Amino acid sequence: MSNPNETPHPSKPALAARVDELREALQQISVNLLTERTGASYQAIGLGRGEFRLSLLDSPAIVTYPGLVGFDTKDNELPLPVQAVLAYYFYTSDGAPLTGQWVSFADLPDGRTYNSAFQGYSGNELVKAFGLKIDGFKLACEKGGGQATLVGDAAFIFYALPRLPLLVNYWCGDEDFPSSCKILFDSSVSHYLPTDVCAILGSMLTRKIIKNAL
Numbered sequence: 001m002s003n004p005n006e007t008p009h010p011s012k013p014a015l016a017a018r019v020d021e022l023r024e025a026l027q028q029i030s031v032n033l034l035t036e037r038t039g040a041s042y043q044a045i046g047l048g049r050g051e052f053r054l055s056l057l058d059s060p061a062i063v064t065y066p067g068l069v070g071f072d073t074k075d076n077e078l079p080l081p082v083q084a085v086l087a088y089y090f091y092t093s094d095g096a097p098l099t100g101q102w103v104s105f106a107d108l109p110d111g112r113t114y115n116s117a118f119q120g121y122s123g124n125e126l127v128k129a130f131g132l133k134i135d136g137f138k139l140a141c142e143k144g145g146g147q148a149t150l151v152g153d154a155a156f157i158f159y160a161l162p163r164l165p166l167l168v169n170y171w172c173g174d175e176d177f178p179s180s181c182k183i184l185f186d187s188s189v190s191h192y193l194p195t196d197v198c199a200i201l202g203s204m205l206t207r208k209i210i211k212n213a214l
Contacts, residue, residue: 010137040054063086069163085200141156146209
């Protein structure tokens with residue numbers, strides 16, 4: 001994670017191999033248990049086959065069973081980083097309740113080592129995009145399905161996955177002090193994703209918000 005402008009994840013071949021390993025392991029877990037742990041819904045479509053349905057950053061996603069391959073609603077296979085997020089979410093989820101306590105990336109397991117890099121391609125990128133344009137930030141978050149909450153000058157909660165909320169907290173600067181922004185996680189997040197995949201998810205949310213402003 002030496003480059004603060006790059007999202008941290010393994011090379012594509014390594015990531016694809018890891019996703020395949022997770023999918024194989026998930027085939028040994030019952031549909032009922034996966035549904036209970038992840039908060040996804042499940043629809044059977046044949047003997048031993050079906051589809052999990054869930055929302056990923058306010059966009060519907062379909063995950064096949066037993067293959068555990070993610071698709072959008074137009075039957076397009078999702079990009080590899082998104083496949084990794086879904087596979088890790090299904091693999092890691094244990095159904096732990098949310099705590100309602102927001103923590104920074106630095107507070108996650110091993111997060112402090114990579115916090116500067118994460119801030120570089122998440123909160124800092126949002127500040128570059130919006131600066132003092134707090135209304136533009138609010139509009140982009142609302143467009144992306146964020147729920148406004150009373151923290152900082154502007155803050156929005158996004159349910160990135162059914163049991164994984166993210167809080168984007170923005171402080172608008174002035175002529176003397178620059179704006180700042182952080183993405184925070186419910187302290188239960190380690191029950192649903194490993195830290196490096198939280199980084200991928202934070203980067204995905206950042207890009208989504210910025211895209212909504214274009």
